[in-house]
Amino acid sequence: xxLPDVNELYGTDERCRELLERLRWPNGIECPRCKDTHISxxxxxxxxxxxxxxxxxxxxxxxxxHDSHLPLTxxxxxxxxxxxxxxxxxxxxxxxxxxxxxxxxxxxxWYLFHRIRAAMKEADRKMLDGTVxxxxxWVGGRKKGLKPGEGKRQKEIVIGIRQRxxxxxxxxxxxxQSDTLYKFIHDNVSEDVIVTDDFSAYPGAMGASFKDKHKxxxxxxxxxxxxxxxxxxxxxxxxxxxxxIIGTWHKISxxxxxxxxxxxxxxxxxRKRADLFVDTLRHMVTxxxxxxxxxTA
Ligand SMILES: [Zn+2]
Numbered sequence: 001x002x003l004p005d006v007n008e009l010y011g012t013d014e015r016c017r018e019l020l021e022r023l024r025w026p027n028g029i030e031c032p033r034c035k036d037t038h039i040s041x042x043x044x045x046x047x048x049x050x051x052x053x054x055x056x057x058x059x060x061x062x063x064x065x066h067d068s069h070l071p072l073t074x075x076x077x078x079x080x081x082x083x084x085x086x087x088x089x090x091x092x093x094x095x096x097x098x099x100x101x102x103x104x105x106x107x108x109x110w111y112l113f114h115r116i117r118a119a120m121k122e123a124d125r126k127m128l129d130g131t132v133x134x135x136x137x138w139v140g141g142r143k144k145g146l147k148p149g150e151g152k153r154q155k156e157i158v159i160g161i162r163q164r165x166x167x168x169x170x171x172x173x174x175x176x177q178s179d180t181l182y183k184f185i186h187d188n189v190s191e192d193v194i195v196t197d198d199f200s201a202y203p204g205a206m207g208a209s210f211k212d213k214h215k216x217x218x219x220x221x222x223x224x225x226x227x228x229x230x231x232x233x234x235x236x237x238x239x240x241x242x243x244x245i246i247g248t249w250h251k252i253s254x255x256x257x258x259x260x261x262x263x264x265x266x267x268x269x270x271r272k273r274a275d276l277f278v279d280t281l282r283h284m285v286t287x288x289x290x291x292x293x294x295x296t297a
Pocket of ligand 1: 031032033035050051052053055
């Protein structure tokens with residue numbers, strides 16, 4: 001999907017709405033409240049009414065688009081810009097591209113991107129299997145007033161788990177203790193081969209089920225690849241994440257880091273799919289709304 005495609009196919013509110021209706025109700029319109037399928041179309045534009053409970057609704061009621069005053073055509077462009085930006089896009093750049101150099105508000109653009117991000121979640125995720133690489137990294141800025149060398153502790157920890165030839169998952173972690181790593185591993189990996197570096201917390205994180213399936217590469221002695229024992233594929237996902245954080249978002253607060261991690265992994269795991277744009281919209285009409293109050297609480 002390109003910008004000219006979106007302009008041509010979804011250049012009017014009506015066309016955007018038609019797509020959202022099809023994505024939200026692939027088997028015919030049903031009432032969001034009571035699930036009844038006896039629905040009548042009202043005279044008012046794009047509104048429906050449920051015969052059973054009399055609830056009036058549109059394709060965007062109770063979704064990520066709920067209560068938005070932005071035209072759907074702008075929403076659609078914002079979705080395309082976000083899913084096609086491999087390293088992410090700042091809210092300021094979105095504001096300039098949709099409204100112009102000195103127009104629009106940063107807050108509107110920031111909230112718009114966060115609502116799209118909120119839909120970028122996997123409903124039911126399969127366990128990763130085959131050969132799975134795990135690594136940890138530190139992202140974000142250093143707080144003011146710290147001496148050199150204290151910086152690392154003020155950064156945020158991200159755990160990356162990637163199945164070779166498959167999906168990546170990023171997690172914001174509070175620490176890199178064995179117990180913490182144990183939980184991430186056991187929640188996401190089925191019993192197969194796990195490759196890590198020689199960081200001392202990993203052996204204790206394997207537990208009985210992975211003890212004999214764990215291979216580690218001796219990074220501290222400068223060794224990075226021995227046959228198929230390496231963590232290069234999870235590190236390549238990390239490098240994209242870091243370029244996004246350094247180049248695009250500059251400084252992310254710890255509070256919003258999980259939302260950016262969701263965005264990065266959602267886009268990364270779908271990077272070869274032709275339906276990335278439409279799939280994101282599908283998530284947006286099936287996810288719960290994100291109010292500004294909840295986002296900034
Ligand atoms: Zn109803």
